[in-house]
Amino acid sequence: MSMEEIGGANTNPSMLGHDDVDEIQTQVEALDPSPAQDDKLQSLSKNKLRKLRKHDKLLENRILKRQKERELRKQKKLRKSLGNAEKFLLAEKLRKAMNSTSTPNIVIDCQYDKEMTYKEKTRLAQQLRRAYSSNKSADEPVHLTFANLSKDSEFFGICCKQNDGFAKYIVDIRDESVVDIYPVDKVIYLSPDSTTVLTRFEKDKVYVIGGLVDETTNKDQSLKFSENHKISSARLPIDEFFVPQQGKGTLKKILTVNQVFDIVLEWYRTEDWIKAISIVLPERTGFLPKNISPIQVIDSMQSSTLVL
Numbered sequence: 001m002s003m004e005e006i007g008g009a010n011t012n013p014s015m016l017g018h019d020d021v022d023e024i025q026t027q028v029e030a031l032d033p034s035p036a037q038d039d040k041l042q043s044l045s046k047n048k049l050r051k052l053r054k055h056d057k058l059l060e061n062r063i064l065k066r067q068k069e070r071e072l073r074k075q076k077k078l079r080k081s082l083g084n085a086e087k088f089l090l091a092e093k094l095r096k097a098m099n100s101t102s103t104p105n106i107v108i109d110c111q112y113d114k115e116m117t118y119k120e121k122t123r124l125a126q127q128l129r130r131a132y133s134s135n136k137s138a139d140e141p142v143h144l145t146f147a148n149l150s151k152d153s154e155f156f157g158i159c160c161k162q163n164d165g166f167a168k169y170i171v172d173i174r175d176e177s178v179v180d181i182y183p184v185d186k187v188i189y190l191s192p193d194s195t196t197v198l199t200r201f202e203k204d205k206v207y208v209i210g211g212l213v214d215e216t217t218n219k220d221q222s223l224k225f226s227e228n229h230k231i232s233s234a235r236l237p238i239d240e241f242f243v244p245q246q247g248k249g250t251l252k253k254i255l256t257v258n259q260v261f262d263i264v265l266e267w268y269r270t271e272d273w274i275k276a277i278s279i280v281l282p283e284r285t286g287f288l289p290k291n292i293s294p295i296q297v298i299d300s301m302q303s304s305t306l307v308l
């Protein structure tokens with residue numbers, strides 16, 4: 001006879017104590033499952049049996065809960081060690097790329113910090129962190145340099161304050177200017193105000209992103225610096241590959257430092273301007289990719305601009 005079949009008429013809902021449970025268990029154990037014992041089984045009240053089953057269920061749930069907690073703890077530990085292993089592999093990949101002479105060079109020029117407000121410096125520090133973490137997780141990281149960044153400057157202090165572990169970033173931190181680090185004819189300064197349009201990134205050139213967060217107040221700063229130092233400059237081919245949808249989105253073509261850096265990474269990955277620029281200028285920003293082939297665009301760029 002099953003436990004469900006055992007029961008009496010008592011429906012008193014009061015809870016059973018441990019003694020009650022023991023007593024019922026003794027009674028149930030003493031029962032012979034033969035038909036002759038049916039009467040005895042019937043004599044147990046339905047209510048007591050319900051409570052006994054409830055008690056068993058509670059015990060069972062408690063055991064299941066503990067098993068589940070143990071399993072979750074195990075999974076958490078495993079995830080943590082996998083996360084650490086992944087972090088280690090990413091750091092190794094980045095270190096390898098930084099040490100290789102064939103890795104493309106990108107510089108973020110921090111020379112403008114003296115002209116910035118504290119708030120702007122804080123924003124630039126955050127953009128350096130975003131650029132660094134994009135590089136760290138990139139399939140093919142570039143050789144990233146923060147130029148004009150002295151380790152005893154106020155800006156370096158802000159970077160350390162804003163970004164955990166900044167001083168240990170796997171990045172080249174140089175206090176010299178780009179013109180002192182690289183031959184000037186290898187350098188191309190990216191500037192939204194340049195009249196030259198970039199057709200592609202070349203691995204033997206060094207591309208510089210101006211460490212500026214302003215969009216309007218200090219117009220032409222990066223262009224002026226490149227002109228003063230006889231460095232080539234170039235703007236990203238946004239107009240060449242995208243059509244602005246008037247009345248839609250921000251239509252901003254002056255991008256932040258980390259957005260430009262992300263475009264560089266994506267371009268190196270895909271060698272496709274539409275894909276590269278779309279990751280920071282999705283359609284909602286008001287730019288629609290032009291419906292023409294990249295070859296047509298390159299042809300038109302080559303006939304109208306000085307190509308780098």
Ligand SMILES: C[S@@+](CC[C@H](N)C(=O)[O-])C[C@H]1O[C@@H](n2cnc3c(N)ncnc32)[C@H](O)[C@@H]1O
Nearest residue numbers: 190191192209210212220221222235236254255
């Ligand atoms: C916020 S912008 C600063 C704009 C600033 N008025 C200037 O003089 O460069 C930060 C940097 O990102 C790069 N940048 C932003 N938009 C760009 C574009 N459309 N083409 C090329 N470089 C761009 C430039 O290197 C620029 O210095």
